[in-house]
Amino acid sequence: MSTKISVIIPVYNAEKYITQCIESLLNQTLRECEFIFINDGSTDKSKQIIEKYQKLDDRIKLLSQENQGVSIARNEGLRVANGEYIGFVDADDFIAKTMYETLYTTATRNDCDVIVSNFESEIEGHKTITKYSFPINVTLNKDYINHEILPYFLKEDNLNTGWNKIYKSKVIRENKVEFPEKVPLGEDGLFNMSFFSFADNMKYIDYTGYFYREVEGSATRNIVGKDYFNRAIEVYNMKLPALYKDLLEEKEIHKLRSIKLIKSVMSYIHVYFTSSNELGFSERFRYIETMISNKEVRKALLVCYGELNGTAGRYEKCILNLIKIKSTIGLYCVTAYSRFRNT
Known part of the structure; x- marks a missing residue:
């Protein structure tokens, strides 16, 4: 056979x-x-x-x-x-x-x-x-x-x-x-x-x-063992297969990668503001504060803000704009309200 x-x-x-x-x-x-x-x-x-x-x-x-x-x-x-x-x-x-x-x-x-x-x-x-x-x-x-x-x-x-x-x-x-x-x-x-x-x-x-x-201990749940954000930065800066240089201009590649990084940041905000026995609230709060202030994130946001803001839904627009003004407390309130509505 x-x-x-x-x-x-x-x-x-x-x-x-x-x-x-x-x-x-x-x-x-x-x-x-x-x-x-x-x-x-x-x-x-x-x-x-x-x-x-x-x-x-x-x-x-x-x-x-x-x-x-x-x-x-x-x-x-x-x-x-x-x-x-x-x-x-x-x-x-x-x-x-x-x-x-x-x-x-x-x-x-x-x-x-x-x-x-x-x-x-x-x-x-x-x-x-x-x-x-x-x-x-x-x-x-x-x-x-x-x-x-x-x-x-x-x-x-x-x-x-x-x-x-x-x-x-x-x-x-x-x-x-x-x-x-x-x-x-x-x-x-x-x-x-x-x-x-x-x-x-x-x-x-x-x-x-x-x-x-998705189970406890998986790559998307293990917030202590997996430093999501730094790994997302590594992906953002990772060397691409040579073919991409022939397909797309450097400016377009940078825009697409910037969109991916900001979307990742938006999803990690939800992950880290979800209650966890692994990390205390203050640690999770500081992690997000550091994440949205990161120089690579600020650079990526400048490149793709207009496109993301133009296609996002109401909740995503709110998250995006709170990232833009670096409001960690605002992000906590919005994600908490979203979880409350979905329970």
Whole structure:
């Protein structure tokens, strides 16, 4: 049986959710899959749970390594993958039983290098579906990728993830596409920028088969272990693939990256003003005060304020203007009121 899709699943201390993840994979209507689990130094029972299922289904492969991070784990999975296409799943999440059949059928119908779909997020009990404004179910050529998709990665975060896509293995192998190692934030985005720069075509489908669960200790919840803002600054200043210099003028690149940084700051304000047992209020207050006064933020705000203010909703405009006047107390009041209204 030839393998149509290799699914790579990095695992680190995921025992609470991994059973649901594994069962959602094994229940796929597309049977010709392999599921490559990389145990990244887990200290809980994750490895034993995977081994139990491995005895029941030989499509499960298990590799183990010392804790080295998600990028090295995924690259190890890429090294041993045999599938025609590659998919990624996080061990805390799960997928619909038709997901890989839907994406694979779409990919092979037009020999696409990559398929993009929607995903559902559950954060603090609230579920949202991320969709895109790209043409639906249309084969998009390299010109579209160069002028719409690659710039999109500079401006937005919501296309960065690898979960809601399948990638043609041949493109990955021939161009040595991999996840950057020792990059604490933004590794998914850099992988995608690299892959899409080599892709000849793609397709976006209005289908939701991936279910993302934000859990305690995840990259978006661990506000003590993850210094979001400084990492966002690193992404803002990060060296881009050489292709971007040929696609866009430096001024346009700077504007798109500025938009992304300010949007990140706006989201971090909400994260840090949400009650937390990890940090006291005064520490969170000072963090935001430092963030909105940062010289890179002030520079980025000057570049993109007009565009963001022109497209933002009422709440976002309020946050944006409070950042502009450096009103930390105003930001606290507005975010507190927003949380009160949404409870």
